[in-house]
């Protein structure tokens with residue numbers, strides 16, 4: 286088959302039809318498979334190929350369709366679907382690390398990713414060093430003693446700093462490390478992470494891939510050797526596999542991800558531009574704005590600013606709370622990538638457990654708001670943000 290555009294792949298990639306020729310992907314809601322004979326059972330256990338299923342923790346037809354579709358979109362050789370984004374992050378790291386290994390990671394991380402790197406891996410004898418992800422000189426210094434793996438979020442949460450995948454990958458590869466990128470904020474729509482040097486890409490499918498706030502899921506993408514030789518044995522024996530029903534939700538999510546994410550991005554840019562001019566805003570972080578310090582890098586790496594906007598309201602926590610409480614369309618929550626727009630106050634929710642010093646170090650002030658922009662009408666969203674700012 287000749288190579289197809291990403292929207293075509295998002296709709297058709299990986300589809301396997303049963304003898305009934307169903308138009309929409311079937312949900313194979315089965316944990317097991319019956320064999321025609323004892324000989325066939327023996328043969329399947331000997332050679333478990335991609336279309337030879339024996340148990341849903343090892344693989345399932347609906348899950349396999351999702352893995353093939355997302356691998357096509359990401360430009361990866363293969364993928365392993367997981368029960369959540371964290372099962373994917375943990376699986377990518379733990380499956381390839383052992384006692385005595387060294388990991389260099391960006392310090393601005395999703396809370397549970399930080400927990401794995403800061404609290405779990407060191408218990409098993411893995412040394413982890415944290416760096417400022419946007420500072421290539423800091424990566425170079427930290428990679429001098431060598432490393433087994435580097436881990437970072439390509440766009441950080443919640444301050445939307447971009448980590449230069451190409452730059453870090455070059456340094457990491459020279460140091461002998463594999464590059465594992467948590468690419469959630471960049472989305473599969475804008476990602477070129479593998480072409481830019483990432484060895485392994487991880488998504489929480491809970492976010493833009495589902496895109497409608499229904500299910501937890503995740504995926505690890507990489508070379509066939511890494512996915513089938515390293516990740517799959519770890520995941521299938523430790524139990525973090527994706528359920529067939531979740532895979533079906535994620536397959537249907539992928540069909541519309543391009544349309545949703547591009548619409549969300551257009552509204553995010555409009556909101557970023559509108560709040561930039563508002564007197565009560567002291568800082569806006571949106572990589573799609575020319576005023577963003579990493580605008581050129583964002584354009585080179587993603588070609589867009591993405592679906593998230595962060596801004597600081599003058600007046601700290603009280604002003605931020607007044608803003609959230611005055612919103613009429615945008616919901617107060619902590620999810621992201623959803624069709625519904627969501628406002629988060631990171632200092633008191635997602636990043637509450639950090640010390641005030643850690644929050645200050647990461648740029649998470651008491652006035653900071655993180656918006657996950659949905660697919661509502663752009664004008665309605667801009668008007669909602671502006672009226673909530675004026676109300677405070």
Ligand SMILES: *Cc1c(COP(=O)(O)O)cnc(C)c1O
Nearest residue numbers: 369370371395467469489491502
């Ligand atoms: C949400 C998220 C995760 C974890 O995904 P879950 O599906 O909630 O387990 C990991 N990394 C980033 C950047 C996320 O936003």
